[in-house]
Amino acid sequence: MTILETVGRTPLLPIFEGNNGARIFAKAEFFNPSGSVKDRAVKGMLVEAIKSGKLTKTKTILDATSGNTGIAYAMFGAALGYKVLLCLPANASKERKRLLNIYRAEIVATNPMESSDGALLKARQLYNDNPGTYYYPDQYSNDENWKAHYNGTAVEIWEQTDRKVTHFVAGMGTSGTFTGTARRLKEFNPSIKTVPMQPESPLHGLEGMKHMASTILPGFYDPTLFDGRIDVSTEEAKKMTRRLAEELGLFVGISSGANVLAAVKLAETLSSDAIIVTILCDSGNRYLSDELWD
Ligand SMILES: Cc1ncc(COP(=O)(O)O)c(C=O)c1O
CATH class of the missing domain: 3.40.50.1100 (Rossmann fold)
Known part of the structure; x- marks a missing residue:
C-alpha cells in the first residue's frame, strides 16, 4: 500500500441536532494523509x-x-x-x-x-x-479537482447516510469540494439541496474560503448547483470552531467551524427528517498560533 491509497474513505461523524430534530453530520477530512480535504x-x-x-x-x-x-x-x-x-x-x-x-x-x-x-x-x-x-495543475480550473469529490466524497456521503442525505452544505475555495459533491449528490437524488457557505465580507479570516462576489471565479465554478446561500462571519465561525473542540472533542480549523455553523443555521429551518452533511476540512493543528485559541 502507498500513501496515495490512504486518501478518502473518511469517517462521517454526528455533530449536532437542530431544534426541530434535523441532524447534522460531517466528513472528517483531517483523516487524510496530509491532514486535509485537499x-x-x-x-x-x-x-x-x-x-x-x-x-x-x-x-x-x-x-x-x-x-x-x-x-x-x-x-x-x-x-x-x-x-x-x-x-x-x-x-x-x-x-x-x-x-x-x-x-x-x-x-x-x-x-x-x-x-x-x-x-x-x-x-x-x-x-x-x-x-x-x-x-502547472491549476487547481482552480483543473476538472480532476471537482471530479475527485464527484467520484469520492459524494459517493461516500451517499453510502454512509444509507442514501438518506437531504442537504449538503460547504464553503468554497476552488469550489472543487462543493461542485463535485453537489453535482453527484443531485444525480443520485435530484431533491437533495446543496447550499454554499460564504464568508460575510470580502476581507475575512476564513482561511481557504473565497468570497466569490469579490474574487476571480474558479474555472469550474457552477452556481446552477446552488440552493440558496448561507453567510457566516469570521467571529461566529471562530466561536463555533472553539465549541466543536470543547463540546465534541473535534479540534478542527476555522473553515470547518464555518461549515458547521452554516449547517446549524440551515438545521434551524428544517424538520426532523432532514440529514445535513458538511465538511471538516482540516485539523486545528494548522492554526495553533491563531488568536482564536488564546
Ligand atoms: C482550510 C480549507 N478549507 C476549505 C477549502 C476549500 O476547498 P475547495 O478548494 O475544494 O473549495 C480549502 C481550500 O483550499 C481550505 O484550505
Whole structure:
C-alpha cells in the first residue's frame, strides 16, 4: 500500500441536532494523509498528469495555494519524487509554511493584500515565463479537482447516510469540494439541496474560503448547483470552531467551524427528517498560533 491509497474513505461523524430534530453530520477530512480535504483533489490531479505524461520527473509541480493544497502537493511530491514550487500569500499561517519546508517544497510569498488572487496571478506568470520547466495543475480550473469529490466524497456521503442525505452544505475555495459533491449528490437524488457557505465580507479570516462576489471565479465554478446561500462571519465561525473542540472533542480549523455553523443555521429551518452533511476540512493543528485559541 502507498500513501496515495490512504486518501478518502473518511469517517462521517454526528455533530449536532437542530431544534426541530434535523441532524447534522460531517466528513472528517483531517483523516487524510496530509491532514486535509485537499488530498483528494491533489491525488486526482497528479495521478491524471502522471498517466497522461504531463508530469514527468524533470518537471517541477507549480501552483497557487492558500495552504492546504500546497501541503498536499508537498507531501505527495516528497512521496513520489517530484520537486514542488508554491505561490502563497505571505500571511498564510506559520504552521503551514513550516510544514511545506519539512517536505522540502519551495515557496514564493505573494502580497497578502491581494490574497489568493495575488498568488494565482504569480503562479500563472511563472508558468508563462517558463512553461517547459513546470507542471502547472491549476487547481482552480483543473476538472480532476471537482471530479475527485464527484467520484469520492459524494459517493461516500451517499453510502454512509444509507442514501438518506437531504442537504449538503460547504464553503468554497476552488469550489472543487462543493461542485463535485453537489453535482453527484443531485444525480443520485435530484431533491437533495446543496447550499454554499460564504464568508460575510470580502476581507475575512476564513482561511481557504473565497468570497466569490469579490474574487476571480474558479474555472469550474457552477452556481446552477446552488440552493440558496448561507453567510457566516469570521467571529461566529471562530466561536463555533472553539465549541466543536470543547463540546465534541473535534479540534478542527476555522473553515470547518464555518461549515458547521452554516449547517446549524440551515438545521434551524428544517424538520426532523432532514440529514445535513458538511465538511471538516482540516485539523486545528494548522492554526495553533491563531488568536482564536488564546
Ligand atoms: C482550510 C480549507 N478549507 C476549505 C477549502 C476549500 O476547498 P475547495 O478548494 O475544494 O473549495 C480549502 C481550500 O483550499 C481550505 O484550505
